[in-house]
Amino acid sequence: MDLAGKRLFLLDLDGTIYLEDSLLPGAADFLSYVRSHGGAVRYLTNNSSRGVDAGMEKMTRLGIPAEREEFLTAVEASVHYLRTCRPAGEAYFAVGTDSFRRQLRQAGFDIRETPDEDVAAVLVGFDTELTYQKVEDACRLLCRGADFLATNPDLACPTLYGFMPDCGSICQMLINATGRQSRYIGKPDPTMIALALEQTGCARSEALMVGDRLYTDIACGVNAGVDTALVLTGEATAGDAAVSPTPPTAIYRDMAALLAAIKEARR
Structure with a gap:
């Protein structure tokens, strides 16, 4: 090299x-x-749990200058995928943080918080605000035939104490429950x-x-x-x-x- x-x-x-x-x-x-x-x-x-602004703020807090253009996140990759590979106007159920859902809505996507009949796909991110209700609603949609998308397959996110469940672990729970397989974007x-x-x-x-x-x-x-x-x-x-x-x-x-x-x- x-x-x-x-x-x-x-x-x-x-x-x-x-x-x-x-x-x-x-x-x-x-x-x-x-x-x-x-x-x-x-x-x-x-990491789809926070946006670019939060990433820039964190780098600044750590003493590292950072520009917005320097960040390419799984959310941006997901937006690119949804725009280029999915039909326009689809509704999505997002299993993710408030920041994750907000970024998707700002990009122009129809993001639902209930398992509505017209939801085309479940989109899972790294959800540090995960609730059992989100898991159950996602299962309802997947069992109904909605597509299964996810930002990334990471099983664990590193921390100072070790590791915590990441998006891949959340997806594995849904896979175990529904028998469906996810399509990873990041x-x-x-x-x-x-x-x-x-x-x-x-x-x-x-x-x-x-x-x-x-x-x-x-x-x-x-x-x-x-x-x-x-x-x-x-x-x-x-x-x-x-x-x-x-x-x-x-x-x-x-x-x-x-x-x-x-x-x-x-x-």
Whole structure:
């Protein structure tokens, strides 16, 4: 892998740049170095529980300057998918946070909060406000034949104490209950990377996908045809990578180690 030639860094957030409200080792220095040397960053996050404004506010709170254009979220990928791959005017039942539903409505979609007869699809996100009523209403719709869509397959979201259920775990509960299978829109689908390449004008050879999860972050890079770097600050271990069907191009202890490797490659 030609680290010296990388100028677009596609970065996961949870477990890669930070854990909850704590920056991970080397993250701030890495971002400062990339920007000061003419590189570009795009934050590719499957976390659909909060919007871009909240993401920018969090980065600012952590001392990291951030621009709106740098964020590509599973919500944006979902909006792109619904606009390009679904019929116009459909109604959706969203299992997600108030922020998730608000973002979808602002994008022009008909989002219902009850299992109405004309709902075409259930759309599941990372719901930190999940209730049993939402689960039951989703089951009603899925058993009735509504399509089953989801923002991302992540089973767990990293926290300071360990992990908490993510969108994939919520979907697995619905799968177990209804026998239906979900169509995932976010990582590992390569849509977010394709959007980032289009926005920046970078070639695939100039991009590097960096993340802590093999089956979403690294698989997304593999699916998009870009080099990948696994950091060991979140879910995956080096042992996991050795047996993964989508192994990373390289493995680093953390963002500090990746930064050191880039500096060495550019000497």
